[in-house]
Amino acid sequence: MTGLRTGVVSALAISPSKPDVVYAGFDSNDMSLWRSDDAGTTWTHVDSTAHVSGIAVSPTDANIVIHSVIEGDVIYSSKGGVESVIPLSRRGTEHPRFSAIAYAPRHPNIVYTSASGRREGAGQREGDSAEFFSSFDGGQTWSLAGTCVACGVSYSIQVDPTDPSTVWVGSTTGVRVSYDGGSTWTTNLLAGVAGDRSQVLGLAFHPEKPIRLLAATAEDGVYRSNDGGQVWVQSNIGLDTNQIHAVAFAPNNPEVVYLTTHLGIYRSDDGGSTWEPRSNGLGYQFVHAIAIDPRDSDIAYVGTASELHTLHPTHKQQGLHRGEGIYKTLDGGRTWVLSDAGIEEDNLVVMTPHPRLPFELWTGAAAGRGGFTTTDAGDSWLFSANTAAHYPMVFAYSHSFPTIQYLSSLYVGDELVRSTDNGVTWHSLTTRLQQGVSETSREKGLFDPNKRWHVHTHGLAVAPSDSNIVYAGTISHPTTREQYNLDGAHIFKSSNGGDTFEEVDNGFPTETQTSINAIVIHPTNPNIVYVMTSSFESVKAIGVYKTVNGGQLWQPVNNGLDLETNDLQIDPADPETLYAAARGGVYKSVDGGTSWKLSSNGLLGGEVKDLAIDPVNPLILYAATFNGVYRTKNGGEIWYPVNLDLPINSGGNGAFEHNRVLEVDATGHVVYVIIRATDKDRFAGRLLYRAVLGTPDPVIYEFEVNGETINVQSTSHISNLFVDLVDREIRFTVAGPVGTVSRTTVTVPKKVLSELTSAIVDGKDLSVQITGTSVSFEFPHNGQRQVTIR
Numbered sequence: 001m002t003g004l005r006t007g008v009v010s011a012l013a014i015s016p017s018k019p020d021v022v023y024a025g026f027d028s029n030d031m032s033l034w035r036s037d038d039a040g041t042t043w044t045h046v047d048s049t050a051h052v053s054g055i056a057v058s059p060t061d062a063n064i065v066i067h068s069v070i071e072g073d074v075i076y077s078s079k080g081g082v083e084s085v086i087p088l089s090r091r092g093t094e095h096p097r098f099s100a101i102a103y104a105p106r107h108p109n110i111v112y113t114s115a116s117g118r119r120e121g122a123g124q125r126e127g128d129s130a131e132f133f134s135s136f137d138g139g140q141t142w143s144l145a146g147t148c149v150a151c152g153v154s155y156s157i158q159v160d161p162t163d164p165s166t167v168w169v170g171s172t173t174g175v176r177v178s179y180d181g182g183s184t185w186t187t188n189l190l191a192g193v194a195g196d197r198s199q200v201l202g203l204a205f206h207p208e209k210p211i212r213l214l215a216a217t218a219e220d221g222v223y224r225s226n227d228g229g230q231v232w233v234q235s236n237i238g239l240d241t242n243q244i245h246a247v248a249f250a251p252n253n254p255e256v257v258y259l260t261t262h263l264g265i266y267r268s269d270d271g272g273s274t275w276e277p278r279s280n281g282l283g284y285q286f287v288h289a290i291a292i293d294p295r296d297s298d299i300a301y302v303g304t305a306s307e308l309h310t311l312h313p314t315h316k317q318q319g320l321h322r323g324e325g326i327y328k329t330l331d332g333g334r335t336w337v338l339s340d341a342g343i344e345e346d347n348l349v350v351m352t353p354h355p356r357l358p359f360e361l362w363t364g365a366a367a368g369r370g371g372f373t374t375t376d377a378g379d380s381w382l383f384s385a386n387t388a389a390h391y392p393m394v395f396a397y398s399h400s401f402p403t404i405q406y407l408s409s410l411y412v413g414d415e416l417v418r419s420t421d422n423g424v425t426w427h428s429l430t431t432r433l434q435q436g437v438s439e440t441s442r443e444k445g446l447f448d449p450n451k452r453w454h455v456h457t458h459g460l461a462v463a464p465s466d467s468n469i470v471y472a473g474t475i476s477h478p479t480t481r482e483q484y485n486l487d488g489a490h491i492f493k494s495s496n497g498g499d500t501f502e503e504v505d506n507g508f509p510t511e512t513q514t515s516i517n518a519i520v521i522h523p524t525n526p527n528i529v530y531v532m533t534s535s536f537e538s539v540k541a542i543g544v545y546k547t548v549n550g551g552q553l554w555q556p557v558n559n560g561l562d563l564e565t566n567d568l569q570i571d572p573a574d575p576e577t578l579y580a581a582a583r584g585g586v587y588k589s590v591d592g593g594t595s596w597k598l599s600s601n602g603l604l605g606g607e608v609k610d611l612a613i614d615p616v617n618p619l620i621l622y623a624a625t626f627n628g629v630y631r632t633k634n635g636g637e638i639w640y641p642v643n644l645d646l647p648i649n650s651g652g653n654g655a656f657e658h659n660r661v662l663e664v665d666a667t668g669h670v671v672y673v674i675i676r677a678t679d680k681d682r683f684a685g686r687l688l689y690r691a692v693l694g695t696p697d698p699v700i701y702e703f704e705v706n707g708e709t710i711n712v713q714s715t716s717h718i719s720n721l722f723v724d725l726v727d728r729e730i731r732f733t734v735a736g737p738v739g740t741v742s743r744t745t746v747t748v749p750k751k752v753l754s755e756l757t758s759a760i761v762d763g764k765d766l767s768v769q770i771t772g773t774s775v776s777f778e779f780p781h782n783g784q785r786q787v788t789i790r
Contacts, residue, residue, distance in 0.1 A: 004345040004348070005340070008027040008369060009305065010051070010053060010303075011024070011052055011054050012025075012303055013056060014294065016105075021080075022035070023035050023065055024043070024326055024340075024343070027052065028051060028345070028367065029368075032049050033046050042341050042342050043342045043343050045346070046077070047081050051069055052067050052068070053068050054101040056102050058139075060108045064076075065081050070099075071091065072092070073088070073091065074088040076140060087135075087140055088113075094117055095115045095117050097116050098115045101157065105159060108138060112135075114130050114131065114154035116129075129148060130153070131144060132146050132154075134182055151169065152171050152172025152173045154169040155170050156204075158203050161210060166179050169203070170203030172198075174193065176189065177229060189229040189230070189232075197218075201218050203216070204247045204249050204257070207250075207254045214272045218244070219242060221236035221244060237273070238275035241262050241263040246259070246289060247272075248291070249292075251297075252294060254271070255268075256297040260288055261287070263279075264278075265278050265279050265336075267332060267333045278333025280334060282323070282327055283304075284304045284322070287304050287305060289305075297332065299328070300333065301339065302326070302336070304327075306370075306383055318425055325338050326339055346685040347365045347366045348687070348688050349658070350364050350392050351663055351672060353665040353666060353670075353672070354666055355399050355666060356666050357699070358670075358715070358736070360375045361672060362395040362405075365392075367390060367391060369389070371395070376736050376783045376784055380783045386407075386414070387426075388408075388409035390409070393458045393460070394459065398467035402422070403422065404419070404462070404467060404497060405423055407460075408472060415455050416429045418498050429498045430457075435500070435501070438503035441503060447487075454485055456474055456537070457472055457474050458475050458516060459471070459532070461520060465524050469493070469526045471529060472494075473531060474489055474516060475537055476488050488510045488513070490510050491504050491519075504552070504554075506552060506554065507553045512540070513538055516531055518531075518659065519531055520578075523570070527549055529546070530557075530578070533545075534566055543556060558596070559594065562587060564583035566609050569611045569613045574618070575592075576591055577590050577618075577635070578592070579613065580596065581611045586598070586623055602638050602640055603630055604627050607625070608625050609624045609656040610623070611624070614664050616667065616697070617668060619634055624662040625655070625656070626655065628643040629673055648675075656674075661674040670692050672688065672690050673689050674688050692740060694740065695740040698743060698744075698745075710730065710749070712732075718734060719733045729753075729788050730746070731789075734785050735785070741779070741781060742778060744778065753790075756775045759789055775789060
């Protein structure tokens with residue numbers, strides 16, 4: 001499945017010697033560095049290391065590329081981005097955060113970069129000193145050149161084309177210059193601009209007259225200097241925003257300048273004196289990185305930036321976003337088209353379908369910068385910018401409407417978040433977990449109140465019959481990378497939709513080094529809950545525990561069960577029937593977990609990593625195994641493989657490595673898998689595939705409008721219904737995957753529409769059947785489409 005692109009293209013660079021070679025960097029651990037050899041038509045993943053902050057390409061060799069990452073490394077490759085080495089690392093030091101990096105334009109052996117104490121240069125460390133490093137062998141070795149006192153983050157580094165020892169930076173605290181290769185620095189030259197207004201995110205020279213400079217500020221628009229930075233004047237004529245990101249002169253026509261902003265792209269044809277918008281075709285207006293073809297000022301590339309971890313975090317882009325990616329123009333910005341074929345978020349680790357709505361799914365990557373959601377089974381995606389999705393664990397939905405969503409996470413401060421607006425905004429509940437730590441855990445010394453609150457939450461569930469009841473579980477995670485202050489594995493319960501939590505630990509061995517990996521709640525009795533443990537990211541599994549009184553007492557239910565469990569499923573029609581994925585295969589219980597029997601006939605490969613149950617026909621289940629996906633049609637009596645078109649890895653580590661990688665949507669007609677790619681594809685990671693099993697049965701929707709009920713019966717995902725009383729029409733969004741059909745009947749009270757005459761989809765009339773107050777129609781699904789009823 002395609003279209004999953006992470007939130008920020010953090011850097012773009014064109015090879016000066018071979019301009020069809022373009023590099024793109026992403027602010028995502030697993031995306032990192034990509035290369036195009038055909039001017040952006042197709043892309044190849046060349047490095048997967050960390051969050052890219054800057055890219056520099058040798059002026060004379062398109063294969064020599066250096067990129068910096070915020071985790072503290074400078075990464076060098078002489079082979080087009082692959083087989084890279086780390087000649088400079090500042091991890092573990094006071095100044096680990098590398099930002100921009102730049103070659104001297106006419107001296108390919110000279111390179112500069114900078115590292116500061118904080119990536120964003122924000123908060124209490126704003127205005128930190130920054131260390132400046134230089135290389136005189138093209139980036140293969142580095143030495144400390146000097147320290148820029150109170151410089152902060154260097155967002156942009158520019159080297160004077162006439163003198164490689166003259167280096168300029170646009171930084172958190174303005175514009176500074178060094179005349180001795182970074183050894184000493186001036187104070188801020190952008191005098192009179194203070195506070196956040198002084199943040200210079202972009203800096204650029206006139207290619208032929210380097211005394212002419214443009215500075216792009218975060219809050220105060222563009223400043224221009226014609227005398228080498230001695231005097232600056234604002235240069236905002238034509239701009240609709242003062243929130244600027246990057247600025248770049250065209251190398252072959254220096255009067256042409258491009259500007260990226262919060263509101264799209266602007267171009268100047270008079271060296272930056274005046275500007276005009278050039279954003280036609282951009283699917284997303286919040287743009288950041290830009291690169292201009294050195295042969296033609298009308299050819300440029302731009303990258304979008306929709307996330308919460310932008311290079312200047314005061315401008316957060318929380319919300320649901322569509323249209324991100326890398327865009328290219330061939331006509332000076334008059335039109336832009338997506339030019340990022342092949343670039344995908346490729347380390348997905350978790351997904352959850354909506355429990356009641358067809359074709360809706362959320363998924364997240366191991367270290368991405370947000371989550372992804374679809375309402376058409378993956379034909380199109382929205383990007384959800386939220387910090388918890390940087391290290392996502394489990395998405396969970398309420399069964400009520402409007403739906404409330406939860407996400408467990410490893411991210412500090414957002415270990416548990418909640419959304420009440422379909423994922424547009426997310427709010428942290430993590431302190432409420434802290435407030436709910438039990439006295440027992442405190443007395444056992446499992447909780448350290450002197451440390452910052454930090455836990456690894458994982459298991460998460462909302463009671464299907466009562467959306468106020470939410471359970472969350474933690475992991476005992478032995479690691480030196482995270483500083484937890486709650487040891488062991490703990491179960492928390494909320495009875496008010498997450499407003500408060502209490503630890504419910506009676507009978508559960510909280511001090512055990514295990515993972516509460518999955519929580520399953522009875523479909524009609526919220527007092528019956530199962531907690532499944534796992535050794536994944538922990539030490540040992542201890543099987544399944546059950547409560548029948550809402551968490552007041554837990555008891556193990558492991559008779560006959562392999563304790564090394566990986567997933568747990570409950571039959572929604574017969575809740576006494578449970579299925580467990582375990583190291584020894586699939587186990588089944590028909591008595592609420594009292595006893596278990598192996599139910600793996602036909603399964604090959606031993607361990608089962610994940611299970612998914614068809615909610616419409618729960619005799620149908622799917623199992624994720626070392627050798628791929630298996631299916632049963634009779635409740636686990638017989639299993640058979642269903643791997644056609646999946647890139648199953650028959651060797652190495654197998655097709656799957658943990659749970660949350662196999663799901664069935666609410667209709668039972670779409671199966672999703674996140675599968676480990678074959679060994680030959682080094683950076684393929686974990687990719688998302690789907691199987692669409694035809695058009696599902698219709699779902700009934702009810703919408704209340706001014707006390708009247710509009711009834712929609714449809715095989716589609718229906719959302720955004722709006723009644724226009726002025727134009728006397730009803731509008732809504734219909735979504736579904738290609739290859740299926742929308743069969744829809746809308747029943748409208750006469751008080752809402754006195755007469756039904758037509759149905760229109762995407763502006764085209766449909767053939768309809770009108771019976772009384774109902775109108776029926778059908779058309780093929782093709783992602784999201786807009787329907788109007790008149």
